[in-house]
Amino acid sequence: MMIVVMKTGASTKEISAVIARVKKLGYEAHLSDGEERTIIGVVGDGNIRAHQEQFELMEGVERTMPVSHPYKLASRDFHASNTLVPLNGGKVGDRKIAVIAGPCSVESRQQILETAHAMKEAGATALRGGAFKPRTSPYAFQGMGEEGLKYLAEAREQTGLPVVTEVMEPGLVPLVCDYADVLQIGARNMQNYALLHAVGKAQHTVLLKRGMSSTIEELLMAAEYILSHGNTRLMVCERGIRTFEKYTRNTFDINAVPVLKERTHLPVIADPSHATGHWQYVEAAARAAVAAGADGIIVEVHPNPEEAVSDGMQSLTFKRFEQMMQSLKRIAEAVDRSI
Amino acid sequence: MMIVVMKTGASTKEISAVIARVKKLGYEAHLSDGEERTIIGVVGDGNIRAHQEQFELMEGVERTMPVSHPYKLASRDFHASNTLVPLNGGKVGDRKIAVIAGPCSVESRQQILETAHAMKEAGATALRGGAFKPRTSPYAFQGMGEEGLKYLAEAREQTGLPVVTEVMEPGLVPLVCDYADVLQIGARNMQNYALLHAVGKAQHTVLLKRGMSSTIEELLMAAEYILSHGNTRLMVCERGIRTFEKYTRNTFDINAVPVLKERTHLPVIADPSHATGHWQYVEAAARAAVAAGADGIIVEVHPNPEEAVSDGMQSLTFKRFEQMMQSLKRIAEAVDRSI
């Protein structure tokens, strides 16, 4: 459904031309004549948005306004109840809140194994760690690659924690699927459509991060790409957006949590590490996420942030992570959930 | 303290000229010679920022970087412990979280009295209500003016709730002080310096809202204007910033809560109503604010939002407000506070 707003003083001929086009495309036209101007409702099945700009360019048309949302499979209108995504024996999207924790990058076998055991001990649901790293600079550490994946898999064997790791290109999806339990699509790749198609086809669990300047609607459209392959093991993640504020790395769009919970049936994860960029604020942001209704958090932890090759600034020590877990448990209970 | 970064290949003469200027202004110059370039540390007491651009324009200078923060009185460096602002027998900034609630606009005697009693009943700390309204359109309702202030004062007499209301121009500060307990500076006026001076001089309690595209630093600089008059009965308020996201009226910068708590001793209030713009998200945002460490919230409530002359979309009914209070109490306890 779409509305076509005619200009003040649009001629009968112009109005008729719009109506004719509406009918030609197989829709019905509903006319509202105001004193100022006329509007035409375009009603019917089909993807009328594909023709929106065409109507907007017709003589006498001021603008058009689509009425329905552009996403379908991701919408609660399409699927009312929460989609539950299996993870580590539980289900993300259910009462229990998932905690995915670990270092930004896998740096060594020792580092990831040590972290995995500490996360397990502290009650995490899954282990994160990057083997392929998207870096702003070509001169920065780009990740350990397959070697890193192997260490992650070893950490899973030792601890039982499922592994979440980023995949950056379609050609590497099969490799990463071999080692990882959850494929992460990073913020920079939220609209990398070839990659979205590839992970959709893989039928592997996916954690899809919001782009740093993407709207919530665009995030749901990116989810739609993956869902269109019938892959519903999908979680969406708010990780902070880019604004003018300089005291934090990103601005945590906490509103996105209730907005997403209202609009989509998919589990909503929050990333307080990237959303703030400074470890001092991570616990407060994580508490806020749980209080606002997030189904899980993904957080960066490092055995020794001062030595981290990436994201040290926003990484928690094991001790701070444990403290945060205690604090989050209390918040979870206050919203009738658990961790 | 400031750093002057010289260009690659800056001449000895250019470097000497910078050093000479530093000394002439009464500061010391500390030189660091790199292979690539030279930097000069400018050290000493005084407002070196006032000269920053002048240095930046000198021959051979690439850029300058101030080291210290531009605010002083608002900083925790200057005043380490929390400033406590008296309100309704309690102290904002202390363990108990303040809840300021009421309609966007005072619309009638009946409306404000009814709301005041309901807020009192539900446990609010103070009553909000606008008598002078900043409106984007000159054709929109501009508030009841002094008549509105009188109704607010009557509501206070009946309920004991202190009154928070906006003042929009320096000339009206004395009038508003006569009726109100707390003067609100709205987002649009955060950098209305004549008004900041006026409320600073008035020595009346002030609630200062962050501008919709102001940085946290600018908010603290605006606070500095008020503090510079010796008026420390001051609370700062995060109310959402303007971004590209369209599903909400503003983007609630939840990070601002821990950032402000770290940087300033002033109480930090959050406004989940303006920060979201839709009543459906207000409770989640309020929970997030308390979980993140806010000292209070200011929230819009209306006896009948469908009939509100302004901000109906983001106003809670009495019933929803009561539910939110129950929910906030649990979150407050989870962070060792109370409401």
Add this chain to the structure above:
Amino acid sequence: MMIVVMKTGASTKEISAVIARVKKLGYEAHLSDGEERTIIGVVGDGNIRAHQEQFELMEGVERTMPVSHPYKLASRDFHASNTLVPLNGGKVGDRKIAVIAGPCSVESRQQILETAHAMKEAGATALRGGAFKPRTSPYAFQGMGEEGLKYLAEAREQTGLPVVTEVMEPGLVPLVCDYADVLQIGARNMQNYALLHAVGKAQHTVLLKRGMSSTIEELLMAAEYILSHGNTRLMVCERGIRTFEKYTRNTFDINAVPVLKERTHLPVIADPSHATGHWQYVEAAARAAVAAGADGIIVEVHPNPEEAVSDGMQSLTFKRFEQMMQSLKRIAEAVDRSI
């Protein structure tokens, strides 16, 4: 005119309630029944926007969409031909492009007189200079006040250049009118409504700057405040908006020039100094402004930017200003205008 979009599955009762309210308010309701949902066109004279949120809160309503613009007097629909604002014997908005030039702040009698003569010589239309300065920091230079106004008036007497200067509070409008030809409303005060009313009533020429995070629509609504007092000697000014980009002080929204020229009859001025924040980019930005159709520019020039007490970074020397004027003349001719 407004459109009310009902939710999928809205009941007949809910639809009837909306229609009843439309009629009660004195409007006509036009119904369009789609398969998915129903929309209701609200048609008639009057300020239906004032009721928009009320409709949006009714049971069964998904959202509302206003069809007409919120501004009237500022619109080309209301006044099709260019409004011409008299300045220095010419008319801003006509073929000849106005150049308003001078220092950020009046710093001394000598400085402003010297600048005025140089600007006159180089072909400027008017002299700018701040006597009352809005500064982020209370510790920064706040302007010379009335003394500065006197020097500006003296500069006008000596050179014949009309004076453009900022007024920051309603109480000072009469004083500034005594000395200045054009009252500037700064970006921070674009939504200082008391001030807009005051300059509207003063019937003095006004230069209204866009707020740093204001939309073009809000700028036109601010203009509407001034126009509502019958004061049409009004120019609007694009001066850069706040974004995430850090290499420049602001982001010059060059699109605003053709957008404003299309939507309003008021002259459109551009401020390449604030829009860039660095003198190196000012000439390129000024050329772009003229090429895009601006009716004038306002630019900061200083006899010695290295010694300027404010905005030295973005100030042109006299020599660079003269070069820019030569360059702008050629661009002006290329768009069939002159300087």
Add this chain to the structure above:
Amino acid sequence: MMIVVMKTGASTKEISAVIARVKKLGYEAHLSDGEERTIIGVVGDGNIRAHQEQFELMEGVERTMPVSHPYKLASRDFHASNTLVPLNGGKVGDRKIAVIAGPCSVESRQQILETAHAMKEAGATALRGGAFKPRTSPYAFQGMGEEGLKYLAEAREQTGLPVVTEVMEPGLVPLVCDYADVLQIGARNMQNYALLHAVGKAQHTVLLKRGMSSTIEELLMAAEYILSHGNTRLMVCERGIRTFEKYTRNTFDINAVPVLKERTHLPVIADPSHATGHWQYVEAAARAAVAAGADGIIVEVHPNPEEAVSDGMQSLTFKRFEQMMQSLKRIAEAVDRSI
């Protein structure tokens, strides 16, 4: 080079630890002792940025400030004179301004051939047209794929115009190289590092578009990825950024033109079509781009925008394109260039 700012009151032990780390990493440490605080300059060759966060996390450190830019090969410091990129017998980056024109999408053989002839006739330098289309919606037209590439190649044969077309995934780079003269990296893929590496290795001419919320620095870092493969046939393109303004599709960051010309030796292209999103504003934006110093523009033209399957709103008709070319010629001459 980097500066480490110590906290007020940092201990001698903390300062020594920083210095020790600096030396351990092979750099020199230059100490500046202020009354308030101490700063340490880190001087030496090497990628000190890789350790920035590590220093920032040390005890007693307040923050760190890198002094040099993160890009090298893309910088004018590295390569002072303009890089000239061969295109259609001329050189982009030289005096003559390149005009790349054509439809958003290749829709049919007829459409692209007709457009190619019209563009050739009107004086364009190259033909644009998308065969692989990144679309927000999986339900929107995704491009004709290889068939589209074949039509583009045929258009080149008939007109002699080189072909510019987008490549969206590393696996398709060889295919697109077979048909196209210039590989376009779209805004959504500016930080698709696998793709940047692939086009770098391909040694094919590349047009790299700025991401919609990328900083100029990030654009140059993306360029650095391509340059790091020795591929210098590279143009960078400003195409509008995402802000809060709603009257245009994007905000054209015209400042980026002079900023890029100052910082990089690479040719700077502007895209007035995406930067505005409405054909009415395209000519004004294109004039602004040329006036500001762009080396070329890329613009969308369609034989019949009302029937375009994508971007019809921002496409020029042939006639409007011809008018724009006349207008741009005059602007080009006014800045001592030609088209």
